[in-house]
Amino acid sequence: MRIYCKTTTRLAVILFILTSLYLSYSHVRKKTNEEENFWLWDTLWSPQEVQTDRLSLNVSVSVLAGVLQQNKKFLTVGLCSVKRKKESYLLDTLQSVFSQSSQKELSEMVVVVHLADFDDNWVKDTVKSISDRFSQQLAQGHLLVIRVAQENYPPLTGLKRNFNDPPDRVTFRSKQNVDYAFLLHFSSSLSQYYIMIEDDVSCAKGFLTAIRHHIQSKGSSPWVTLEFSKLGYIGKLYHSEHLTLLSRFLYLFYQEMPCDFLLSHFRVLLMQSEVIRFKPSLFQHRGIYSSFQGTYNKLKDEDFVEELADNPPADVVTDITAYKDHSPNKAYDQGIEYFWGTSPINEGNFFMVVLHTPVKLSRILIKTGSEDKKDILSSAVVELGETVVRTEGSPKCFGFHKLGVLEGGRFEQRDISGTFHVPVSCLRIRVTDSQLDWVIIQNIQIWTEKQN
Missing domain, CATH: 3.90.550 (Spore Coat Polysaccharide Biosynthesis Protein SpsA; Chain A)
Known part of the structure; x- marks a missing residue:
């Protein structure tokens, strides 16, 4: 020192x-x-x-x-x-x-x-x-x-x-x-x-x-x-x-x-x-060979996304207890920080993005867990909701449809508008099996359907 x-x-x-x-x-x-x-x-x-x-x-x-x-x-x-x-x-x-x-x-x-x-x-x-x-x-x-x-x-x-x-x-x-x-x-x-x-x-x-x-x-x-x-x-x-x-x-x-x-x-x-x-x-x-002596170079940035997400304005709510200042919105704002929730994580707990304005979605990408594969959300389903009711407390969402499940703490689906034709008001991650480990939600990325 x-x-x-x-x-x-x-x-x-x-x-x-x-x-x-x-x-x-x-x-x-x-x-x-x-x-x-x-x-x-x-x-x-x-x-x-x-x-x-x-x-x-x-x-x-x-x-x-x-x-x-x-x-x-x-x-x-x-x-x-x-x-x-x-x-x-x-x-x-x-x-x-x-x-x-x-x-x-x-x-x-x-x-x-x-x-x-x-x-x-x-x-x-x-x-x-x-x-x-x-x-x-x-x-x-x-x-x-x-x-x-x-x-x-x-x-x-x-x-x-x-x-x-x-x-x-x-x-x-x-x-x-x-x-x-x-x-x-x-x-x-x-x-x-x-x-x-x-x-x-x-x-x-x-x-x-x-x-x-x-x-x-x-x-x-x-x-x-x-x-x-x-x-x-x-x-x-x-x-x-x-x-x-x-x-x-x-x-x-x-x-x-x-x-x-x-x-x-x-x-x-x-x-x-x-x-x-x-x-x-x-x-x-993208280079395979280094400019120094032409040596093999396999460096890649796992956080790179060629087409940046839209992530339209939204409220982010959860009934999972956040650790210190790792608040829910940090999983959605596309910064370096993330949501970190304390255990126990129970079946039925949820993490929800409530959009300010309904939109048609084309793609969703969700990543959970740390870079060393710890604090992964092991069992959860991804659902899309059609209707929002806003009260003095947290907003409520209704009319959910199952989109898919997390695999290895990760979820990605493209061409959503081809199977889910109506505008979406909410995206919900719902826990389907309890776990003792804490959970990290690194990021939730949403792409909206572009008008021709």
Whole structure:
């Protein structure tokens, strides 16, 4: 604990110095010439200069494709890409970003791709591939492709081997930190918010709208990072006003630890001690082979849902006793929290979602239990009700029809409107066999039938 406190204090002091220097000396200048667009990152005292080993931060960022817009967007989606030994997923990732967004969402978004490989031929070929496939997005200012020349990078060999990583791994992750530092700094004035993804992900439909709703749900509560995936640094959202500081932070500690570790330290240093993560996840890792040596990578986010639930406004009620502040609504509001009910759970107990307005449903997904398969609701039936009577107490629902049963603590059914034609007022989970274990209801997700 003492060592941790000393480390945290030292980081805080260095960050304060870094911030002070930034406010005193740093500004971004943009210029154009007949050949290329550049963003100039003015010289600033770097950590190596503090240690008497001079390393300049006079960096020119080349815009290889796309049109810089004058108006500020709502969201920047930023990603870095390098040459892979096996499959490349960059074009598919970009296709997912654009195809899963409406025209209105695209008008509020800019995607910035940093081609961070030192192979000139690969960069040239990749720019051509992007230009051929996404010419419209480039012309409309929805997509920018940038690069920083190799001579602008700090030393990437002979670095400290923290975590006992082999030298090639240290070089890879250290360069990755610098890649993102340059990307973040370039993106700092493009939009109100910035989200970080990788070049091998797929996106949930309407992710920008979901992000906006989650930001609004925070109200005036301060935050540094909102997370929309549980994997690494995928889906990490920041205020753009913090990007310049974050880019300096990544650059300052580029050889110390991997990027996701540094992002966690940055969040804590800016006084957000707890992770704020939303469910379902909006981004899924799709790559099979890692960008580091092409090794097999099977990481998947189990909380990802490609088509986000509608979850129309509703009251959530239950006769199961909630543990502390794990209230019933937390199973329905699509946040990271959940309902947790204490035992005994008796036959006939219920958990019910009472919709404010009757709707036709197309799909329902219910998940119970913890990630390690504990506190599962073992025996229950899912029912749909047609009529609600609201009194001074809890609302009452009538006219129930059985839809199905939970299996392994889980229930999912699609195409509900094909068998249940009338608008639904209530969804009820009714316990059919008592259990001694407590019960966790992770989430209840409802999709409504869309009008043609």
